[in-house]
Amino acid sequence: MASTEVYLCAVVAVILVALLATAVQNSFNQQNLMETPTIPRAKAVLTSCASIRIKATEDEVFDVITKFDDYSSWSSLISNYKFDLQGLPQTGSRGTFRLSFDGFGSRTARFKITLLDRQRKRFAQRTTTYPRWLLGSETVQEVVPIEGQNGVCEYRTYHTIQGLAAYYLLMAATEELAETQQKSADELKTFIERPKR
Structure with missing residues (x-):
């Protein structure tokens, strides 16, 4: 009974x-939900986006965002990339990184590279720390040329979240996630445009 x-x-x-x-x-x-290489729009709960123009070529910017062992030199949010296997990272590579959020502390997250397209200047990674039905997220970064402006490009990034726990983030941390995305883009711009020694 x-x-x-x-x-x-x-x-x-x-x-x-x-x-x-x-x-x-x-x-x-x-309308603001964006699909990623492994999260369809129908399963997305929340997407935060940022973009910024950077005075540099697409190759220069893409080289920085795919030089994983140097993230701590420009990002206060992501650091300590460690891959499970030696060699050049590629689509399918797995590892861990350290993620810091203002007000939420920092933690180590497991990830998998789901897209690394050097020709189209697109990179995506999905967290694998939790089962997707509970909490899954994927970040896409891309660099695109600006027509008629040599030496200037646009960096775009978006972070899509799925799973039951994503609803908590939707209610409690939507603004913080958007601010974090923009802060990361601003830090990238500052690093790349810094005076060279």
């Missing part, structure tokens, strides 16, 4: 959480 009551309470709790998650997601603008 007691186990039946516990089972019914669990079912009701799951239904209430699902209804709450649906209501929260429907209250936010679905």
